[in-house]
Amino acid sequence: MNVAKLLEKRRTDWSELEQLCEAMELRGRTDSLGAKHRGARGITRFASLYRAACADLALADAYQLPPNTVTYLHRLVARAHNQLYRTQSASPVGWFRILFEEAPQRIFNDGCVRVATIVFFGLFAMAMIMGAAEDQFPLFAENVCGSEMLKKTEASFLEPLNVAPQEYSARAAFYISHNTGIGLQCFAWGILLVPCLYTLAYNAVVLGATFGYMSRDGIDGADHFFEFVTAHGPFELTAIALSAAGGMRLGLGLFQTHGLSRVDSMRQAGRDAVPVMAASAAMFVLAAFTEGFLSPSSAPYLVKVAWSITSSSLITLYFVVLGFPRQGSTDRSLVRTARYSDLVQSRETEAGRSAGAT
Amino acid sequence: MAAAAPLDTTIGVITPENIAFEYQLAGPFRRLPAYLIDFAVRWFVVIAVWLALAIAGGLMSFLSSFSGPLSQAFFMIGIFAINWFYGTIFEAYFNGRTIGKWMCGIRVIQVDGRPITPRSALLRNLLRVADLAPAASLSMFDPELPPQLVIPSGIVGLVTMMMTQRMQRMGDLAAGTMVIVDERKWQLPVAKVDDARVPALASFIPGDYLITRKMARTLATYAERRHFMTPPRRREVARKLTDPLIERFEFRKDIDPDLLLYSLYYKTFLADSATESPDLGPLSGYSPLAKDADKVGGLADETIREMAQSVPVVTDPAATVETVSEAKE
Numbered sequence: 216m217n218v219a220k221l222l223e224k225r226r227t228d229w230s231e232l233e234q235l236c237e238a239m240e241l242r243g244r245t246d247s248l249g250a251k252h253r254g255a256r257g258i259t260r261f262a263s264l265y266r267a268a269c270a271d272l273a274l275a276d277a278y279q280l281p282p283n284t285v286t287y288l289h290r291l292v293a294r295a296h297n298q299l300y301r302t303q304s305a306s307p308v309g310w311f312r313i314l315f316e317e318a319p320q321r322i323f324n325d326g327c328v329r330v331a332t333i334v335f336f337g338l339f340a341m342a343m344i345m346g347a348a349e350d351q352f353p354l355f356a357e358n359v360c361g362s363e364m365l366k367k368t369e370a371s372f373l374e375p376l377n378v379a380p381q382e383y384s385a386r387a388a389f390y391i392s393h394n395t396g397i398g399l400q401c402f403a404w405g406i407l408l409v410p411c412l413y414t415l416a417y418n419a420v421v422l423g424a425t426f427g428y429m430s431r432d433g434i435d436g437a438d439h440f441f442e443f444v445t446a447h448g449p450f451e452l453t454a455i456a457l458s459a460a461g462g463m464r465l466g467l468g469l470f471q472t473h474g475l476s477r478v479d480s481m482r483q484a485g486r487d488a489v490p491v492m493a494a495s496a497a498m499f500v501l502a503a504f505t506e507g508f509l510s511p512s513s514a515p516y517l518v519k520v521a522w523s524i525t526s527s528s529l530i531t532l533y534f535v536v537l538g539f540p541r542q543g544s545t546d547r548s549l550v551r552t553a554r555y556s557d558l559v560q561s562r563e564t565e566a567g568r569s570a571g572a573t
Numbered sequence: 574m575a576a577a578a579p580l581d582t583t584i585g586v587i588t589p590e591n592i593a594f595e596y597q598l599a600g601p602f603r604r605l606p607a608y609l610i611d612f613a614v615r616w617f618v619v620i621a622v623w624l625a626l627a628i629a630g631g632l633m634s635f636l637s638s639f640s641g642p643l644s645q646a647f648f649m650i651g652i653f654a655i656n657w658f659y660g661t662i663f664e665a666y667f668n669g670r671t672i673g674k675w676m677c678g679i680r681v682i683q684v685d686g687r688p689i690t691p692r693s694a695l696l697r698n699l700l701r702v703a704d705l706a707p708a709a710s711l712s713m714f715d716p717e718l719p720p721q722l723v724i725p726s727g728i729v730g731l732v733t734m735m736m737t738q739r740m741q742r743m744g745d746l747a748a749g750t751m752v753i754v755d756e757r758k759w760q761l762p763v764a765k766v767d768d769a770r771v772p773a774l775a776s777f778i779p780g781d782y783l784i785t786r787k788m789a790r791t792l793a794t795y796a797e798r799r800h801f802m803t804p805p806r807r808r809e810v811a812r813k814l815t816d817p818l819i820e821r822f823e824f825r826k827d828i829d830p831d832l833l834l835y836s837l838y839y840k841t842f843l844a845d846s847a848t849e850s851p852d853l854g855p856l857s858g859y860s861p862l863a864k865d866a867d868k869v870g871g872l873a874d875e876t877i878r879e880m881a882q883s884v885p886v887v888t889d890p891a892a893t894v895e896t897v898s899e900a901k902e
Contacts, residue, residue, distance in 0.1 A: 219843045269592040279786065281793035281842065292594045293586075297680070297755070300589075300688050301668050309691075381642050388646035392653030399657055403702035406743050407729065410706070465700075465747055478737075478746060485696050485747030492699070 221278060225271060229288075232264040232295055239298040265295040314497060315537060318490035322457070323538030325491065327467060331415060331460035335452070338419035339426075346427020356428035360421055365428050372429075372436030376443055378511035387507025394451065394506075395499040398458035402492045405462015406469075415459040422452075446510045446519040449527040450502035457495035464488040494533075501526075584739060584751070586686030596686075596753040598740050599679040601731060604752055610673030615659050622651050660698035665691040670755070680755040684739060693748035700744030704730030768835070775836040777861055779822060784841050792838040799835070807831040824861045 235257065238247045245257030252260060272288045280288075322328050346356035356365060378386070397414075404410035429440045468484025469477060509522060582598040630644040663671040669681040669689045681689050681697070705725030711718045730742035739751040784792070791814070799807060811830035818837075819828060 269588070272594060273592055279789045279841070281797065282790055283793070283797055289594045292588075292592065293596055294755075296586075296588055296594070296686070297668065297682075297688070313692075383642075384646040385642035385649070388649040392649050396653060396657070399699055400702055403700050404706075406700055406703045406747060407706065410703075468747070481746045482749040485749065486692070488747075489692050489696055 222280075222284065225267075228264055228267055229271075229291060232261070232268055232291060235261045235264065236291075236294050236298055261295070262299070265292075265299055268292050268295060310493075313490050313493055318494040319533055319538030320540070321487055321490050321538075322460075322494065322534055324540065325460065325464060325487075327463040328457065328460040328491070331463055332456045334412070335415055335419045335456040335459065338416055339423040339452070342420045342423025343427040343430070346424040347430045348427075349431055356424040359424040360428070365425070368425060368440070369429070369434060369436050372439040372443065374439070375513070376439055376511050377513040380512075383508045383511070385507075386511065387504050390503035390506045391500055394454075394503055395496055398454055398495055398499050399492075401455070402458045402462040402465075402488070402495070405459065405465045405488070408463065408466030408469075411459055411462040411466060415455070418455055442516055442519065443510050445516075445523045446526075447502045447505035449523055449530060450498045450505060453530055454495045454498035454502055457491055457498065461488040461491035461495060464491065498530075582740070584753070588686065596682075599752040599754050600740050601734055603677055603679055603754065607671070607673035607677040607679060610676055611659065611671050612673075614672050615655055618655055619652055623648060657699070658695075660701070661691070661695045664689055664694040664698070669694075674752075678755055679752050681750050681752050684741075684749050684751050689748075689750055693750050697744035697748035697750050700747055701730075701742075704733075704742045704744055768832075770832060771836045771839045774828075774832060774861060775840040777822070777824070778837065778840055782822070784837070788837075789841050792834065792841055795834055796838040796842075799831070804831065822862075828861050 234248055235245050235252065238245050238252075239261070241247075245252045245261060246254070248257065251257075268288065268291055272285075272292050275285045275288060342355075342359065345352045346359070397418075401411055401414045404414060426444075428434070429437050431437075465481075465484050465488045468481045472480035473483075475483060505522065505526070509519060582600065583595045584598055585593050585595055587593050626644045626648050660671055664681055667675070670679075674680060681694070683689055683693065705727045706729045707726055708723040709726045711722040711724065730744075733743050733746065734740045737746065739745075741751055745751060795811070802810065808830050811834045815828075815830035815833045818824075818833065819826065824833070
């Protein structure tokens with residue numbers, strides 16, 4: 216019953232745990248406290264002290280400890296808990312699994328990817344047709360992009376593509392930071408759904424209108440323009456659609472709950488969206504390297520077309536072959552579901568087996 | 574739960590050891606300074622890298638014509654990585670803290686109390702863009718300024734923080750994380766009783782009086798806060814509780830309520846359960862009981878109080894409770 220004596224007895228342990236926590240917070244190890252706490256011995260000591268503090272906290276009510284002491288114990292346990300259960304750092308293997316195992320599976324199964332792809336490429340094609348058809352839709356492309364912008368684009372492709380090789384790395388870096396940034400932003404806006412769709416549609420229409428304008432008759436830089444966009448087109452356009460798809464998955468989690476509570480549904484959607492976004496970011500980087508090193512170079516058009524075909528087939532392989540639903544990989548849940556008939560059957564066979572045994 | 578839960582920012586966590594403990598949530602006013610510090614650190618690093626590359630580039634330009642664009646490339650990728658992945662990398666490798674969070678004493682953890690995973694860290698940091706929306710253009714306030722200058726207002730994040738139980742912003746909701754106060758220093762307070770009258774009075778409290786849990790908590794809180802109050806205020810606070818107790822214990826009506834509560838505290842928390850009678854010294858032979866009122870003295874007597882104060886072990890009554898902190902030693 217004497218709390219003062221009890222506290223006096225436990226206080227040495229508590230302050231030792233505190234010192235261990237302090238050492239672990241600073242260095243991540245307990246060595247600095249002296250020879251007694253070096254290496255494995257320190258960790259064992261920490262674990263037993265932590266368990267003792269947990270037990271004290273659990274019994275605080277029974278001991279009728281003063282509230283101040285209980286608060287102290289709460290903080291001590293929380294602090295030790297934070298050191299005991301530290302963040303598992305991301306391993307390269309983990310990211311490899313996310314990129315090559317989880318992402319294609321998600322992309323293959325995700326309805327948002329289909330919607331985003333249809334919205335993006337549909338609007339892109341529509342804008343391109345409208346931009347190209349000068350007679351039916353005069354001034355469409357000019358109204359969308361602004362005629363100044365179009366003239367600038369046209370002027371920049373007047374010369375044959377021949378950028379000095381030392382400029383490649385800077386260009387690639389610019390495309391990485393600029394385009395991937397737009398993709399990440401599009402993904403982040405997805406949680407509010409409308410800005411994400413707006414970004415996607417805006418990019419589709421502007422790109423489509425530019426393409427349409429350049430494909431009109433009598434545009435001087437058209438050949439060079441299409442030569443430029445051929446190589447990195449597949450990666451970049453897919454990446455835009457994918458980042459928006461990841462964002463839409465996030466935003467839909469708020470509405471389409473699948474019977475979960477809204478907060479849990481958002482968490483689930485967040486977990487599902489990360490691999491899609493990671494795949495999209497990887498594609499943006501690949502596209503940026505292509506755009507920086509291959510597209511502006513004076514390499515023959517055949518090489519660029521070949522790379523374009525290769526990258527398209529790589530994307531297809533990634534989506535279809537790696538993404539085709541496989542047994543066991545999509546369902547990681549520990550709770551297995553089984554049909555009733557299966558259960559009955561297995562019971563019957565088991566009963567038969569045991570009957571045969573006797 | 575919702576009706577009975579206190580209006581507070583503490584959140585319970587149950588550990589794998591099946592121990593429940595509490596965290597205090599960090600609200601916008603703790604998180605904003607952390608964000609601003611992080612912002613400053615980010616730009617400081619960018620400028621430092623730029624300076625370093627400029628110096629290195631100046632040296633290298635004698636050697637090769639590639640170095641200029643190359644250092645430019647590294648710089649651009651560096652800015653991109655710092656701006657987008659600063660928080661992710663720090664939270665994933667620094668146990669849920671960035672530099673700003675570390676300085677403000679807050680930490681990100683999963684809502685179930687486990688440490689943050691790299692995936693959650695990535696998600697919650699990417700979604701900061703949406704949380705800072707909508708951006709307010711500076712040209713709204715001054716038409717002279719170009720409309721490109723915008724400041725993020727962060728209304729989306731603020732509104733979601735106010736509407737969720739764990740004060741999570743959008744990114745926290747999607748990543749399943751929360752920000753908690755991570756106090757590094759605290760002290761273990763123990764109240765000491767130095768007043769000789771307290772054990773004396775405690776020995777007169779009847780043995781069959783059982784102190785309930787609620788009463789014990791009240792007594793502990795009272796003893797911890799007692800020394801913040803003046804003696805008349807102490808009496809005023811204590812009287813509400815002690816009036817029925819004086820009736821019950823059959824004590825004299827004029828007994829000091831503060832002293833009675835304090836001796837109850839002593840009996841509950843500090844006295845040995847072994848029934849050894851305390852060493853009363855000069856106070857022996859006095860009784861607070863109402864039936865002994867006609868005898869000489871009693872604890873409420875002025876003469877006795879003076880006597881008690883003349884005993885060398887007794888310190889000034891205003892400072893009888895001392896919060897002793899020896900947690901660090």
